[in-house]
Amino acid sequence: MSQPTDSETIWVTQEAYDRLVVDLDHLKNVVLDDITAKIASAREEGDLKENGGYHAAREEQGKTKARIDQLEAMLRKAEVGEKPADDGLVEAGMIVTIRFAGDDDTEQFLLGSRELLSLDSSVEIDVYSPTSPMGAALQGKKVGDTVSYDAPNGSTISVEVVAAKPF
Template sequence: MTQSTETTSATIWLSKGAFEKLTAELEYLKGPRRQEVLAEITAARDEGDLKENGGYHAAREEQGKLEGQIQQLEALLQKADSTVPEDDNIVSVGKLVTFKFEGDDDDEAETRLIASIEMKDYAGGIEISSAASPVGEALIGAGVGDAVTYEGPRGPLKVEILKIEVFTA
């Protein structure tokens, strides 16, 4: 695990909770789940002729999928950074940013987590913006009360930052 809240192409920021859940999932896949699949292969192999043994081929396919999942999780966790960002009211990776678009009322404010897409299942339904996305790139380094402009699909958009919080889930 790296020790910086700066996310580069080599690192992926994950909350501590997400990191722990993914680590537990990897342990399950490498342990009990892998043993289950191997038992399925053995049982199907014991049925005889492997050429026409659908159960055997299905179990081998499941084994391939499982090994692919394991490799993906291992690669993700090797690149993971779960350092809690500093609570300094400056937008950075790992923070929730509440902002409103120019001309909108405060009750139309949006909150987004600045993080990589790998956090989508662990963000509690909060929309995620990557630090490399146009809005994420514009927000990084800004503070509460700052107005930033970024290029949207239909032209420039200006947002005002209302609140910044460290994401802890």
């Protein structure tokens, strides 16, 4: 699976974009304020070296700031668009079901970015970037099409598109 690069666009629906903005606002204006209050309260207790509450709050602050940075980066890279049509055509934002040549089993994944899944933590599915070798080969194909692509290990892999539905 490919991780998005700094320059890679993250395609999101308006609904998903709005949820990211609300999450970011909540973290910046509610969660960080609460953590700052916890740190101030713990400082008043005295010796910080052995103050577990202080260290826990500082750790929570670091994790929250990291999530804020991640959300801000996602929003900078976000391209708002419509949910893809349910027309069986493979494109970003689709749950794609494939079958590898010579295998009866199918595999399902989201063609898009992992950030889309962070918006709905109830969904557990692999994610492939549209710029990954398989993602790029499948873009624009439709149900029933078979494509081949070169895997990172140098082997050529053939897959058939079994289904493509909007996420």
